[in-house]
Amino acid sequence: MKHSLSDRLAILSDAAKYDASCSSSGAGRRDSAQSKGLGSTGNGICHAYTPDGRCISLLKILMTNFCIYDCAYCINRSSSNVQRARFSVEEVVWLTLEFYRRNYIEGLFLSSGIIRSSDDTMAQMVKIARDLRIEHGFRGYIHLKTIPNASSALLTEAGLYADRLSINVEMPTEQGLASYAPQKQAVEIRQSMEKMRNCIDASKDKTLAGRKAPRFAPGGQSTQMIIGADAATDRDILESSSLLYGGYKLRRVYYSAFSPIPDASALLPVKAPPLLREHRLYQADWLFRFYGFQFSEITASQPEGMLDLDLDPKLAWALANRAMFPVDLNRASREMLLRVPGLGVKSVKAVLAARRYRQLRLEDLAKLNVSVRKVKPFLQAVGWSPTRLSDQHNIRQLFLSQPQQLFLL
Template sequence: MDFDRIKEKLNILADAAKYDVSCSSSGSKRTNKTKGLGDSSGMGICHSYTEDGRCVSLLKILLTNHCIFDCAYCVTRKSNDIKRAAFKVQEVVDLTISFYRRNYIEGLFLSSGIFKSPDHTMERLIRVAKKLRTEENFNGYIHLKSIPGASDELMREAGLYADRLSVNIEIPTKSGLKLLAPDKKHEDFMKPMEKVKNEIIQYKSESRLIKSTPKYAPAGQSTQMIVGATGESDRDIMYSSAFFYKKYNMKRVYYSGYVPISHDPRLPALGTEVPMLRENRLYQTDWLMRFYGFDVRELLNENHKHLDMEIDPKLSWALRNRSLFPVDINKCDKQILLRVPGIGLKSVSKIIRARKHRKLNWEHLAKIGIAMNRAKYFITCDSREKELRDLSSENLKSIIIQNSRSKFRTYTSSQLSLF
């Protein structure tokens, strides 16, 4: 093996893979029962931090950065003058096993540029996963990127060896995709998603009847959207996400801020990167939709097409719906509690358990750990500051922002004092 050449390929193809962010926790439970290599647990992959503080990682690479398409937003597009490389199937297998045995990684995230055809590319990705599972007896986490336009037969086979499959929708709207990637068709993204969803349902149904039924993509499927390459509003982006969650049972939708890479007039100018804060607000909105019971139309609609960059989306919604507040912390049900700014999922559970035994007051709530600098304006407890009732939403927003900044400055000062 030419180690210098392998190292060069690794540098090129690992760097090219950094733009794909859809590779966090797997949610898979592939238990090692055959004395093979590794276990795939549901505690997070690719430099994610688990609840107990453990950092876990995976080998994240492209099979090749050669591509037959010329998508304006993609660094590996065929017209881009970059250094090209391609791994052989066995090279990826050897790298994965070698890195795993050295305890560098816990799994593999494998994507690729599209060379020759979607089916040819997908077939090679599957060969890597199949060799790892059947020849190396590897039980670690494997995430394969599905290739748009790949056949149903290949998508079915991919799910038998991968823990998670994902096909990146890339641009949130059909019009945006047509503008920046005219060689691609919207339906080529939808077809693999539909196939994976149906296969997961079928295999789960069969496994209830036949225990020996193999697992099919046990960690489900995910997708990723590029934010800011075209003029989509936050509403357009999140409405697309809601569609994918409902239609294709997505485990996760990821949002990746566009990084300007060319002078193409269809794209934002160089130096106008998407603020990290916008990505953060989109993820917060996504979280509210998936875990807090919000409908996307409550958070973003014709009157509110963009998220407020100054405050989080739950607080923004609450300020627009002041008539629903304040709520009695000792009486309101769980769904209402989840909508109170400053009260998270864990705090809601603690409040519901605690109020079974006694009437809660402000001191109890502070000990539970809710964000009092926001929550106190939307709840009643044993008392409430009367003068706050007549504040306008704009004034209340200003007060909360100021309180948050003061709290941050106090925290920062206390941390600096340690040094």
């Protein structure tokens, strides 16, 4: 029996919840005030908050959860016993426009199982984006999950209409992908990422005639990897992320903790990894992207290549390198201040600006909304010089069990 539109929407929106790589960072705006069109893109998407406090969201669905692939970790794999549904191109376009008109969404995140062939599926997804942009003047956010081994022409066309493209690497290592998704090839995924990177770079250059190149995926590209389905350590995962950021200029790598699925393959673990592991990976990723850390040093002191679940990666690194502390609040470089637990990018910027005019005390940090309790053991300032962390016994346990004693350091 054919499902109704509302039934299919329920099935295919639920099936899309496993895809975490959903963001509009860096997409900018398609200004509908300057040209006739419908919708607008904000600074965040998918239940994100903009700087002015607005919460904006998008329609996040699969075009279909039918799939010719049989990836062990995927609930929509061909051998899975799940309800199947499919939208036509026209239905996805209609849903997007109607949801926007009702002020439910400001954009679309579209992914799909692979039906018939990669090119056939990708062609339909591109047609959806093209019809929204060209036929209906839709100016809202569009994020397309591309099919890695689709033709170059289709991938290139997708970037002309989408604000962001993403291609999932799926597993942290090539060995993991070969074991759990043998129908997918790591080399094809990376070749597609390379094509996207080249197109994005080219769109930022001017043509020989001095004209601006056509807009191409201004929000860049992202990817997602599943955590805890295979034996990859956090060191393996972060090493893979480092290569992806450096080689393909990705905007984001998303980490998705494996969740047990019905009728699971015998290859998969019975229990899900702790969600705290996913959180620690995001923290480590943040240190790499904004704090000047290298992934290799974050896990260098961690046994068996796993991040400490009890301490955030920055604090764990500081305790493993305690001889480098305390640092002088008034003399330390920006790079070193960013490594102080409790100091963020904005607070370090404020410290550097303030100390140009006078010597700073710990009390001044409180005025910058910095937690003095967190930074006190790691900083030296006017009127304050803590005991060196290297002189303390069982310092890790002290941070875990008796944080109030940090005032005594």
